Amino acid sequence: xxxxxxxxxxxxxxxxxxxxxxxxxxxxxxxxxxxxxxxxxxxxxxxxxxxxxxxxxxxxxxxxxxxxxxxxxxxxxxxxxxxxxxxxxxxxxxxxxxxxxxxxxxxxxxxxxxxxxxxxxxxxxxxxxxxxxxxxxxxxxxxxxxxxxxxxxxxxxxxxxxxxxxxxxxxxxxxxxxx
Numbered sequence: 022x023x024x025x026x027x028x029x030x031x032x033x034x035x036x037x038x039x040x041x042x043x044x045x046x047x048x049x050x051x052x053x054x055x056x057x058x059x060x061x062x063x064x065x066x067x068x069x070x071x072x073x074x075x076x077x078x079x080x081x082x083x084x085x086x087x088x089x090x091x092x093x094x095x096x097x098x099x100x101x102x103x104x105x106x107x108x109x110x111x112x113x114x115x116x117x118x119x120x121x122x123x124x125x126x127x128x129x130x131x132x133x134x135x136x137x138x139x140x141x142x143x144x145x146x147x148x149x150x151x152x153x154x155x156x157x158x159x160x161x162x163x164x165x166x167x168x169x170x171x172x173x174x175x176x177x178x179x180x181x182x183x184x185x186x187x188x189x190x191x192x193x194x195x196x197x198x199x200x
Contacts, residue, residue, distance in 0.1 A: 026038070026039060026136065026140055027090070028131070028135040028136060029135065030092070030095075030112035030114060030115050030117035030119065030135070031066070031068055031112075031115040031116075031117045031134075032112075032114050032115035032117075034091065034092040034095055034112065034114040034115070035089070035091065035092035035093070035095050035096065035112040035114065035117070035119060036089075036090040036091040036092060037087060037088060037089045037090060037119075037135075038087075038088045038090055039080075039082050039086055039087055039088075039131070040086040040087075040088070041082075041083075041086050042142070043080040043081055043082050043131075043142055044081040044082060044083065044128055044176050044177060044179075044180045045081050045145055045146065045173060045176050045177075046079075046080055046081075046141075046142045046143060046144050046145045046146075047078075047079050047081065047144070047145060047146050047147065047148055047173070048072060048076035048077065048078050048079070048144060048146075048147045048148070049076060049077045049079060049130075049147075049148055049149055050074070050075065050076050050147055050148065050149045050150045050151075050152055050153050050159075051148070051149035051152045052152045053101055053105075053107065054076075054077040054121075054149075055071065055075045055076075055077070055152070056101060057077075057099065057101055057109050057121075058070050058071040058075075058077045058118075059071065060099070060200070061099065061109065061111060061116070061118045062118075064111070064116035064200065065116060066115055066116055067115075067116035067117065067118070068117055068118075068134045069134075070118055070132055070133070070134055074153070074157055074158075074159055075153060075154075075157060076147060076159075077132070077133075078132070078133030078134075078141070078144070079121065079130040079131060079132065079133065080130070080131045080133065080136075080141070080142060081128050081129070081130050081131075081176075081177070082128060082129055082131060083127060083128055083180050083183070083184055084126075084127055084128060084129055084184075084188070084189045084191070085184055085187070085189060087120075087129050087131070089193065092112065092114065093193045093194075094193075094195075095112045095113050095114045096110050096111070096112060096113070096119060096193070096194045096195075097110070097111055097113050097194070097195075097196045097197055097198040097199075098110050098111075098194055098196070098197055098198060099111060099197070099198040099200075100197075106123060106124045107121055107122065107123050107124065108121070108122050108124075108194075109121050109122075110122065110194055111198050113198065117132075117134060117135070118132045118134065119131070119132060119135065120132065122191065125188050126188060127177075127180065127181045127184055127186075127187065127188040127189070128177065128180060129191075144162070144163050145163060145164075146163050146164045146165075146166060146170065146172075146173065147159060147163060147164070147165045147166065148166050148168070148169050148170065148173060149166070149167075149168060149169065150165045150166060150167050151167040151168060
């Protein structure tokens with residue numbers, strides 16, 4: 022078995038390690054991820070996070086399997102609206118998007134840009150394809166679900182059961198991203 026990957030922001034000041042395999046490797050096509058992706062990748066020196074079809078690559082991990090090793094003080098949140106149930110967290114040292122977190126969720130959606138070339142797990146599915154603009158045609162290399170599929174929710178539920186129905190809080194993320 023390969024050692025767990027050590028992940029980092031573009032400049033290396035924020036470092037984290039994941040344990041085990043992801044819950045699922047996915048690309049999200051939803052309007053919120055496309056809108057946030059355009060905003061975040063427009064920040065100075067930010068890496069590109071939107072794929073050629075407007076999708077955002079994520080590796081979903083249980084919160085108890087993500088460990089921040091260095092630089093957590095650089096993490097700031099971005100919400101599309103003040104009342105949004107999701108926040109995207111960015112390493113402000115180099116404007117690298119690090120993760121998306123659903124309020125009260127038990128998992129983190131880690132941005133694919135954290136993996137070095139050739140180490141990103143194989144893509145398993147795309148979700149929320151119904152949100153893509155007319156004319157966007159996705160490749161048929163993996164399932165392209167119009168919404169979140171049943172198997173997607175089963176994988177999330179299975180991870181939550183294995184966590185004893187806990188949803189750890191990430192209190193170390195302090196402050197809002199200034200654009």
